[in-house]
Amino acid sequence: MAAEAAFDAAAAGSLVNFDVIVVGAGIMGSCVAYAASSRGASVLLLERFDLLHHLGSSHGESRTIREAYTKANYPPMVRLARRLWVEAEAKSGYSVLTPAPQLSIGPHGDASLLAAVKNSGAGYLDVAGRWGGAFRIPDGWVAAVSDVGGGVLNATKAVAMFQALAVKEGAVVRDNAEVVSIVKKEGENGVFVKTSSGEEFHGAKCVVTVGAWTSKLIKSVAGVDLPIQPLHTLVLYWKIKPGRERDLTAEAGFPTFFSYGDSHVYSTPSLELPGLIKINYDSGPPCDPDNRDWASGGGDVATRVARWIDEFMPDHVDTAGGPVLRQSCMYSMTPDEDFVIDFLGGDFGHDVVIGAGFSGHGFKMGPAVGRILAEMAMDGDAKTATEAGVELRHFKIKRFQG
Numbered sequence: 488m489a490a491e492a493a494f495d496a497a498a499a500g501s502l503v504n505f506d507v508i509v510v511g512a513g514i515m516g517s518c519v520a521y522a523a524s525s526r527g528a529s530v531l532l533l534e535r536f537d538l539l540h541h542l543g544s545s546h547g548e549s550r551t552i553r554e555a556y557t558k559a560n561y562p563p564m565v566r567l568a569r570r571l572w573v574e575a576e577a578k579s580g581y582s583v584l585t586p587a588p589q590l591s592i593g594p595h596g597d598a599s600l601l602a603a604v605k606n607s608g609a610g611y612l613d614v615a616g617r618w619g620g621a622f623r624i625p626d627g628w629v630a631a632v633s634d635v636g637g638g639v640l641n642a643t644k645a646v647a648m649f650q651a652l653a654v655k656e657g658a659v660v661r662d663n664a665e666v667v668s669i670v671k672k673e674g675e676n677g678v679f680v681k682t683s684s685g686e687e688f689h690g691a692k693c694v695v696t697v698g699a700w701t702s703k704l705i706k707s708v709a710g711v712d713l714p715i716q717p718l719h720t721l722v723l724y725w726k727i728k729p730g731r732e733r734d735l736t737a738e739a740g741f742p743t744f745f746s747y748g749d750s751h752v753y754s755t756p757s758l759e760l761p762g763l764i765k766i767n768y769d770s771g772p773p774c775d776p777d778n779r780d781w782a783s784g785g786g787d788v789a790t791r792v793a794r795w796i797d798e799f800m801p802d803h804v805d806t807a808g809g810p811v812l813r814q815s816c817m818y819s820m821t822p823d824e825d826f827v828i829d830f831l832g833g834d835f836g837h838d839v840v841i842g843a844g845f846s847g848h849g850f851k852m853g854p855a856v857g858r859i860l861a862e863m864a865m866d867g868d869a870k871t872a873t874e875a876g877v878e879l880r881h882f883k884i885k886r887f888q889g
Contacts, residue, residue, distance in 0.1 A: 505531040505659075507864050508680050508690030510666045510704075511697035512538060513545035514642070514850050515842050517649035518857020519694050519864075521575075524656035528865055531688055532658055533680070535665040535697070538650065539643055543776075544698045544817050545850065547722060548759035550640045551743040552851040553589040555607035555633060557599045558825075562606050564855045564877045569636060571854030572645075581648040585737050587756055589637035590614070592622070592630045592799075593747030600629070600747040609633035618741050619734030621803045628748075637743055639755045642850060649857070669693055669708045671834055678838050692864040694840045695831075699776040699817045701843040709831060714887050715844045716820045720771035721785035723792055724763040724812040731803045732757065735764050745769075752795045763811055764804060768792050769847060776817060784815060818847035821887075828859060828882035837867045841884070 507523045509516045512534035520532040536542055552569060554562045572584050591609060593600035604611070609631035614622045624630055654660055665683040672679055677691040697704055699717035706712060727735055735741045741756040751769040759765075768788045774780070793806040821827065821844035831839040842860045849856065855877065862868075 502687060502689050503531075504689045504691075505529045506691050507531075507861070508533065508678075508688055508693045510669070510680065510693065510695045511535070511700075512646075512650065512660065512662065513543055513696065513698055514646050514649070514853035515698075515845070515856055515860070516694070516696035517646050517653065518853045519696060519842070519860045520653035520658045520660070521649045521656065522854075522858045522861035523865060524653050524658040526861065526865060528861075530653065530658040531690065532650070532653060532660045533664045533666055533682065534660075534662040535700070536662065538660070538662040539647060541815075544819065544845070545642060545646050547642045547814060547816065549755045549765060550642050550850040551589075551753065551755055552584070552636070552638045552640055553607065553633075553743060553745075554636045555589050555591050555603040555609060555745065557602040557606070559602075559606050560878050560881050561852075564852050565636065567858075567877060568852045568855035571858065572640070575648060575652060575854060579648050579652050581644060581651075583641045583645040583648055584638050585758060586638040587737055588740065588742035589633045590630060590742040590744035591632075591747070592624060592628060592744065595627055595629050597747050600631075603745070603747075604631040607633040608635070618739070619731065619803070621731075621734055621741070621800055623799055623801065625798070632742065639737065639743060639758055640851060641759075645853070649853070666704070667707075669695075669835075669839065671838065678835065692838055692840065692867075694842065694860050694864050696842045696860070698843070698845075699819045701819060701827075701841070703776075705831070705841070709833060709835060711831070711833065713827065713841075713843065713884065714822055715827065717774050717776045718771040718818040718820055718847075719774035719779055719784035720816045720818055720847070721767065721788050722765060722814040722816055723767050723789055723810040724760055724765050725796065726805045726811050727757060727762055727764055728803055728805050732762050735803060746795065746799070750791055750795050752792060760812070766792055766796060766804065771818065774817065779815070781815060785813070789813070819844050820846050823886070824848075826856070826882045827884060828856065828863075828879055829884045830863065832884070837863075840864045
């Protein structure tokens with residue numbers, strides 16, 4: 488059914504049916520819509536705000552993709568996602584992935600660093616002569632680089648790519664359609680989804696991927712408390728010192744990096760804004776996604792990052808006057824920083840699937856998560872592992888009980 492006909496019918500009070508209704512059109516929801524529609528399902532993708540908005544967690548110009556994870560269950564998902572990123576690029580004609588090495592640095596013997604190096608197959612090296620001598624590694628610290636599987640993803644363009652692919656496969660995409668209720672009705676299969684404008688749709692299955700709004704929505708529709716805390720984060724761009732611009736570019740082979748130890752700082756190569764480099768602190772203060780402090784949100788993040796730069800990259804990055812640009816974003820944090828990929832259960836059984844709590848590191852795995860959520864919705868089965876060996880037992884809601 489064409490999008491116009493579907494919503495004309497809904498506005499007139501006629502019930503419109505879909506195999507899968509996806510709530511939330513960030514990277515995860517857009518990937519679910521594409522994965523389900525490419526399997527032949529009739530799909531409705533609903534977004535509360537404008538498409539490609541900057542209010543959530545899926546916007547901006549760059550996200551890292553890396554296998555350097557402290558937990559061994561994530562690298563297989565990253566490898567599956569990378570294959571799916573490449574397939575989506577080939578199918579759409581978009582280019583969203585720029586390959587780059589992945590650098591991990593931290594105190595010698597740091598458990599998280601050791602695990603990340605092991606899981607990514609990185610090799611230890613002396614970085615003094617690499618990338619124009621950009622890094623000063625303190626005594627007692629080590630560095631390891633993986634040249635395989637890393638890179639930078641253009642976030643907003645990637646979301647647009649999967650939305651375009653979903654539409655090409657027949658999905659109906661609708662923005663400015665806030666979902667206010669998801670209910671089961673006695674004697675009826677599936678679920679009924681209603682928007683704030685009064686439109687109602689029937690879905691055999693529903694997948695909820697609303698990021699920082701997950702706890703609010705699930706509490707309102709099911710009375711279930713999910714411990715997913717939104718954090719207000721800042722994306723910071725810093726000026727590269729004159730004459731050093733080339734050293735820190737993707738074209739010159741500069742890596743994405745993550746610094747372990749007391750300050751978890753990460754970066755991508757200078758790519759989207761020439762002469763600037765994105766260097767951020769991997770956290771932020773709790774926030775209400777509907778009532779954020781846009782003026783001062785993020786706390787003292789910029790100060791903490793500046794201190795790190797002055798210690799580790801003083802010859803290449805200028806901290807005088809602070810970051811050149813500040814952009815707001817959000818993390819949706821779980822207590823263990825692992826995802827939520829599970830059926831909602833209760834009265835909803837297997838009719839509602841939740842993808843949430845991606846804790847600041849899920850974007851890179853969007854295509855893999857989207858495929859898994861679509862398979863769960865369409866097959867009604869919580870498989871223990873996918874074809875690529877991605878374990879799902881770590882992501883169950885029941886782990887929060889008690």
